[in-house]
Amino acid sequence: MRAVEMQPASGIQTPFTLAGKVALVTGAARGIGKAIAQRLAMAGASVMMNDLDADALAAAEEEIQTGRVRHMHGDLTDPAVPDFLVKAAVDQFGSIDIIVNNAGYTWDSVIQKTTDEQFQAMLDIHLVTPFRILRAASGFIREAAKRETAAGERVMRKVVNITSISGTDGNPGQAGYSSGKAGVIGLTKTLAKEWGRYNVNVNAVGFGLIETRLVQPLNGGTVNMRGRQIRLGVQQSLLDSAKSGCPLGRLGTPEDAAGAVLFFCSPLSDYVTGEVLICSGGLHF
Numbered sequence: 001m002r003a004v005e006m007q008p009a010s011g012i013q014t015p016f017t018l019a020g021k022v023a024l025v026t027g028a029a030r031g032i033g034k035a036i037a038q039r040l041a042m043a044g045a046s047v048m049m050n051d052l053d054a055d056a057l058a059a060a061e062e063e064i065q066t067g068r069v070r071h072m073h074g075d076l077t078d079p080a081v082p083d084f085l086v087k088a089a090v091d092q093f094g095s096i097d098i099i100v101n102n103a104g105y106t107w108d109s110v111i112q113k114t115t116d117e118q119f120q121a122m123l124d125i126h127l128v129t130p131f132r133i134l135r136a137a138s139g140f141i142r143e144a145a146k147r148e149t150a151a152g153e154r155v156m157r158k159v160v161n162i163t164s165i166s167g168t169d170g171n172p173g174q175a176g177y178s179s180g181k182a183g184v185i186g187l188t189k190t191l192a193k194e195w196g197r198y199n200v201n202v203n204a205v206g207f208g209l210i211e212t213r214l215v216q217p218l219n220g221g222t223v224n225m226r227g228r229q230i231r232l233g234v235q236q237s238l239l240d241s242a243k244s245g246c247p248l249g250r251l252g253t254p255e256d257a258a259g260a261v262l263f264f265c266s267p268l269s270d271y272v273t274g275e276v277l278i279c280s281g282g283l284h285f
């Protein structure tokens with residue numbers, strides 16, 4: 001009888017390495033962004049992490065502990081910050097190969113109660129910020145790709161924009177958020193066409209309900225977002241119906257979310273571009 005080869009019990013084997021790659025992850029102090037930064041670092045990448053929240057960001061960097069992680073604190077909706085951030089990644093690590101536009105938050109209300117400031121804030125963080133970061137990186141990416149092509153090399157780079165089933169399906173109370181998240185899909189598809197010639201895969205991952213502070217049950221608490229007290233969280237009834245309406249019967253974890261993003265950051269997706277992968281346990285609104 002032939003012996004059956006056992007798979008190691010310790011879990012996922014990574015069939016690729018990101019050693020030598022430089023990644024930029026926004027909104028990386030907590031939640032999904034932190035899990036993405038961790039996964040990328042574990043796969044061998046050097047990671048520049050950004051967040052608004054300086055203390056939580058420094059703590060997240062310390063937690064990852066690979067020695068190849070740095071952080072730059074800053075509000076990405078300040079028009080100067082995306083340029084500084086891209087420059088910081090290139091200055092620190094000498095390249096930029098993977099960009100994950102993840103930073104975001106919700107500021108919900110029905111349309112008649114939505115102010116101009118509120119609607120614009122959702123477009124600013126979910127659509128204008130990814131646009132500015134990608135524009136800031138375009139010089140480096142084009143020049144690097146031209147050099148590599150002249151040398152007969154094909155080096156793939158990766159952009160992953162984070163969207164939501166609120167953007168693909170719509171969700172009551174989220175006119176601003178869903179517009180920003182739908183808009184970033186347009187940006188993704190256009191850049192996939194503009195940057196294919198530079199060997200960049202540009203894709204989006206849309207989440208359902210992932211257990212982070214964004215989807216904690218509403219308890220009257222607020223977070224300070226750029227000087228504004230904003231109520232984050234969702235009604236318990238929505239969480240219950242999301243669980244029961246989800247084919248996999250549970251909310252996702254930040255690690256579940258990071259797994260889908262890692263696929264688009266890896267060579268496994270080298271021939272996939274302009275796509276939106278929904279990571280929601282099968283849930284749609």
Ligand SMILES: NC(=O)c1ccc[n+]([C@@H]2O[C@H](COP(=O)([O-])OP(=O)(O)OC[C@H]3O[C@@H](n4cnc5c(N)ncnc54)[C@H](O)[C@@H]3O)[C@@H](O)[C@H]2O)c1
Pocket residue numbers: 026027028029030031032033050051052053074075076077102103104105106125162163164165206207208209210211212213214215
């Ligand atoms: N959690 C979910 O169920 C869910 C579902 C769909 C999409 N998303 C998206 O996933 C992304 C991550 O969300 P999360 O659930 O991890 O939330 P989170 O609140 O746990 O983390 C988001 C991080 O982004 C940072 N951030 C927000 N505005 C910023 C700014 N102007 N500059 C720099 N950093 C900023 C926050 O400080 C925070 O640390 C967001 O884009 C969110 O819209 C989340």
